[in-house]
Amino acid sequence: MANAALDPHAAIATTASGVGSGTLTTADGKPLARALVRSQRRARRRAFLLVLPLLAFIVITFVVPIGQMLQRSFYNDGFSANMPQVSAWFAQTERGTPPDDAAWAALAADLVATAEARSIGVVGTRINYDLPGSRSLFTATGRKLRDGLEPPYREALLEINEDWADPQLWSTMREASTPMTANFYLAAADRTRDTEGNIQQVDERQQVYVMLFGRTFWLSAVITVLTFILGFPIAHLLATLPMRKSNLLMILVLLPFWTSLLVRTTSWMVLLQQQGVVNDLLVWMGVIGGGQRLQMIYNQTGTIIAMTHILLPFMILPLYSVMRTINPSYVRAARSLGATSWTAFRRIYFPQTLPGLGAGAMLVFILAVGYYITPALVGGSSGQLISNMIAMHMTDTLNWSMAAALAALLLGSVLILYWLYDRLVGVDNLKLG
């Protein structure tokens, strides 16, 4: 790989012949400094060329698709592209202007055009995102507009449906008349705009997203703490046992790590069911009566138990690799100086494990925040996380812009954590198995 002629060290070696002539030169008479710079540049280019194919692959199949998706969170031309005339009227008038004759004429013309082009459903869907329930207004009106509309347009439209005069509807249409919008982010923060365009909270019973984000971070924190409590003793045991024994026990940590996620989730579903093995065992031991079997799955408990089990190896492995490097003589020295075993652990051993603890905790937290499969299968309704909401908007409600806005917020928080992880631990220190 390393061609001798390109190697900086080789370039220096050849200068011996040029030393006598004042400036240092290479064997073929070029100034040494320039030759060195050139060979270094060539080496950099060669290294970069090796990485380039993969970088291009990742950018095209990963970075660009995510960028395209994020664009949808603030760009939606479902209304503005299909309703050009009324959009133009909105652009010319101030916010809060009541619709005049020109506005009604523009609206009527656009509605007739979209009804003919059969794109009125798209328009209705766009308005429906901000004003739930309004899609049917558009589609029902569209069905009656096939034969055109006679002036006066205001009265004609109101005759089809009274709701066309609703100021809330007009204000929503004004919001949607430009393709750039922050409304999906407002909705993701449980906020909406009133008719004057002021930001306000949505109804209490419609507030879901802030609570879901809160739950996602809270459950991830709980799971991180649990993996720490369970992982620390295991990592310590593995790090202090002799190599042969610890290698054997390590298999017990690595086997779950290598086992399919769906298999592990399934086995928890089987174990924790009301008629499952754990409940059977508890009844048999007499801890609970036969009639009061515990509901341990399809709720938050199920999500926490299954995710703790699944993410535990990600805590143990970094902790273990740091604990391996801790010199046992420090603790022995502390003991010989009179520290109790607890003091020696607390003041000497534990501080040295912090790098591994930090790496493991961040990894577990980052992975937990974005988990989808396990909560979807064992979470019930109280154990759903923000990822499940994104999936719901993608596949059920088809509100892709909303899914994109939620994904952008989730991605933002993960990237901040990733950046912190890189600063504190370094991505090149990531190890597997």
Next chain:
Amino acid sequence: MAVPTYASPLERVWHYSYLAICAAIFFFLIAPIVIIIPLSFNAEPYFTFTPAMRSLDPEGFSMRWYQSLLTFGMQNPDAQGWAFWSDAWNNANWIKAAKNSIIIGFFSTLVATVLGTLAALGLSRPEMPFRRAIMAILISPMIVPLIITATGMFFFYSNPCELLTLFGFSPECGRLAGTYLGVILAHATLGIPFVIITVTATLVGFDQSLNRAAASLGANPRTTFFRVTMPLILPGVISGALFAFVTSFDEVVAVLFIAGPDQQTIPRQMWNGIREQISPAILAVATLLVIFSIALLTTVELLRRRSERIRGVTPR
């Protein structure tokens, strides 16, 4: 780890309770995986040990769930001999899913391993510019939540040429969603971070002077790579490839979003089974997958030891 001779009685008690705690945690780790194996031989459609099973009565055990796995989707499960097996090979849902998983896993691993190994070679050269930033980008498919990746891919793969419209072209190039190529590319992307991590870890202990020695003995760069570098980093490359394969073999979110009905994989089939009507047949699949992961784990462990031996890194 023995109790030191100077330990006080209290410390001895603590030492043994510590070992007991560790045993309990190991039990928590491994029990859920082991327990499904006997349950998959249940003769009844229950997810618990029946009285017959508890008394080890052979009547309580059966292979019926394994049989139902094989015959599920077959046109004529009562046929005998050759006709049965050819029907199973062509029509059984789980066999189809296994074929898909293997095809997609193989090709995505190939792409991830070739590109990932090349990039790891570049990344571990000291003169690599922007090393840290590029590394962070290449590892990110492992960190970004899968649901976000899958959502992005869903839009991109539905119309991969939309990107070109930004530059003023408007070609038609069909869809990648619902094709094998689409799923393979998506899984390759997800497997790449694992290849990068394992191969760069192998290259950390790599002695560059071996390359120089080969060059000084007259080997050209290609010979040097295949005769000197490659044999030394091969264990790392293989274990990276296994990681990439497992990632693809176990992946369901991207498959849910971009695969069509022809690309049903084993995890996708399991997902359907779990969501609709969970039956002990799922446990039979799970058992087979556990056996598969034991085989993979053994391979990776053997490779790791071999790698440490040939690189002269003795286990600490």
